[in-house]
Amino acid sequence: MSLSETPSPRQNHLLAALNPDVQARLFPHLERVDLPLGKVLYESGDAMRHVYFPADSIVSLLYVMESGASAEISVVGNEGLIGVALFMGGESTPSRAIVQSSGSAYRLLGQRLKDEFNRHGDLLLLMLRYTQSLITQMAQTAVCNRHHSVDQQLCRWLLLSLDRLRDNKLTMTQELIANMLGVRREGVTDAAGKLQKQGAIEYSRGHITVLDRPKLEKLSCECYAVVKKETDRLLPYLPHKAMPTSVS
Amino acid sequence: MRTNRLLEGLPPKERDRILGRCETVELEFGTTLCESGSPYRHVYFPVHGFISTVATLVNHQPLEIRLIGDEGVLGATLALGVDTVPLRAVVQGSGAAWRMAAGPFKRSLRESPALLRVLRRYLYVLLAQLTQSNGCNRFHEVEPRLARWLLLTHDRAHSDHFHLTHDFLADMLGVRRSGITIAAGELQKRELIRYVRGEIQVLDRKGLEARSCECYEAGIRDYAQVFA
Numbered sequence A: 001m002s003l004s005e006t007p008s009p010r011q012n013h014l015l016a017a018l019n020p021d022v023q024a025r026l027f028p029h030l031e032r033v034d035l036p037l038g039k040v041l042y043e044s045g046d047a048m049r050h051v052y053f054p055a056d057s058i059v060s061l062l063y064v065m066e067s068g069a070s071a072e073i074s075v076v077g078n079e080g081l082i083g084v085a086l087f088m089g090g091e092s093t094p095s096r097a098i099v100q101s102s103g104s105a106y107r108l109l110g111q112r113l114k115d116e117f118n119r120h121g122d123l124l125l126l127m128l129r130y131t132q133s134l135i136t137q138m139a140q141t142a143v144c145n146r147h148h149s150v151d152q153q154l155c156r157w158l159l160l161s162l163d164r165l166r167d168n169k170l171t172m173t174q175e176l177i178a179n180m181l182g183v184r185r186e187g188v189t190d191a192a193g194k195l196q197k198q199g200a201i202e203y204s205r206g207h208i209t210v211l212d213r214p215k216l217e218k219l220s221c222e223c224y225a226v227v228k229k230e231t232d233r234l235l236p237y238l239p240h241k242a243m244p245t246s247v248s
Numbered sequence B: 001m002r003t004n005r006l007l008e009g010l011p012p013k014e015r016d017r018i019l020g021r022c023e024t025v026e027l028e029f030g031t032t033l034c035e036s037g038s039p040y041r042h043v044y045f046p047v048h049g050f051i052s053t054v055a056t057l058v059n060h061q062p063l064e065i066r067l068i069g070d071e072g073v074l075g076a077t078l079a080l081g082v083d084t085v086p087l088r089a090v091v092q093g094s095g096a097a098w099r100m101a102a103g104p105f106k107r108s109l110r111e112s113p114a115l116l117r118v119l120r121r122y123l124y125v126l127l128a129q130l131t132q133s134n135g136c137n138r139f140h141e142v143e144p145r146l147a148r149w150l151l152l153t154h155d156r157a158h159s160d161h162f163h164l165t166h167d168f169l170a171d172m173l174g175v176r177r178s179g180i181t182i183a184a185g186e187l188q189k190r191e192l193i194r195y196v197r198g199e200i201q202v203l204d205r206k207g208l209e210a211r212s213c214e215c216y217e218a219g220i221r222d223y224a225q226v227f228a
Helices: A020-029 A084-088 A110-117 A122-147 A150-162 A174-181 A185-197 A213-219 A223-234 B012-020 B076-080 B102-111 B113-139 B142-157 B166-173 B177-189 B205-211 B214-226
Strands: A031-035 A040-042 A050-054 A058-064 A070-076 A096-101 A103-109 A169-171 A201-204 A207-210 B023-027 B032-034 B042-046 B050-055 B063-068 B088-093 B095-101 B161-163 B193-196 B199-202
Touching: A020 A103, A020 A110, A020 A122, A031 A050, A050 A058, A050 A110, A058 A174, A058 B113, A070 A096, A070 A122, A070 A150, A070 A174, A070 B113, A084 A110, A084 A122, A084 B113, A096 A174, A103 A110, A110 A122, A122 A150, A122 A223, A122 B050, A122 B063, A122 B076, A122 B113, A150 A169, A150 A174, A150 A185, A150 A207, A150 A213, A150 A223, A174 A185, A185 A201, B012 B113, B023 B042, B042 B050, B042 B102, B050 B142, B063 B113, B063 B142, B063 B166, B076 B102, B076 B113, B088 B142, B095 B102, B102 B113, B113 B142, B113 B214, B142 B161, B142 B166, B142 B177, B142 B199, B142 B205, B142 B214, B166 B177, B177 B193
Parallel strands: none
Antiparallel strands: A031 A103, A040 A096, A050 A103, A058 A070, A058 A096, A169 A207, A201 A207, B023 B095, B032 B088, B042 B095, B050 B063, B050 B088, B161 B199, B193 B199
């Protein structure tokens, strides 16, 4: 990341929102880990040993078909965590979790998290609301995948990523984007080319720089605004960011 | 009256207390039970009827997200501490259901650890279903997807006959009506179903399972695993 920030679990907004006594119990058990681009944290069906709270990294949850084809169902950054299935009594995850933007995260042993749940405090409450925002995102992605063009979906995806980054630069391979959107690489090349021609992004060799965010918002389908609005409503602990023009 | 599989999973004393707070209602085909964004007024535990939840878009046809029958409950997300309805819910199969007002339901969640545990497990199934359906919508052909939805419906209808309009099937799968005509015609030609003016009869359940994509079986597996 270009901007330096003192490494702290508070980089994750959910952790930062916990009461001081909960933080005092949990923070000593958090382990800071580096998440390189493309690293798989879980395959679907894997038992979850740790949960991850992204600091400045972004993780994608993907559905993987028997054929190997995959598509993103939700994206997790510093607003949430990877591993909500744990408190639901599902010991394994239904999706693959893969690092979509490199950076750091704090991880915690699943058992520690469960112990904290059983106190029925703050953490449980925040995680429940976070789970609801994930469900919203998944349902919206389903309908978006079905009815919106690759161009629109790429805009939605870039905006969701941008909200979880500290600057406007994203390092991504074309192949990873294609796996996120569940399309061929050529589809991504075409869509990114169009966005570049319109001056919305600059794209070269896996580096995407967003030049004109309002334009991206205009070109995106409604799904970005729907998810953003619902996430902000459900997670009042998120720092205030400018709302997309379309829902203000 | 027969209950609902989620309620049946509760210890008898807790189940009776919860049923004591419920009333039985008759779900009628086509009724909208709740709209997304509004607060939940009731939760529903279907017995014979079943409910579909729908995601809506501004300029497109809606998309069915899932079916809720006697294996589930409409209103599970109340257990997440959020009062608003995430998706529109419409009755897809007429029949009986248990219904409880949202207030007593929230009180029941606070009082009954067993209910909360069942609800959390059900939420896991819901997440797994959403995940699976996303992949299915994206990658699978219309005919296997239609077979999957017919199986999901068959499981909840408790009958080999059920009513599904062409328009509803198109929304279910997010395709044009002509796509449904072709796929249903194909299943009919294989003598797996009979489909006349919105009336569906399942003729060969095993055959339908064989035509379906992997997603039907995966859903059954997730449910069985979580509620084992």
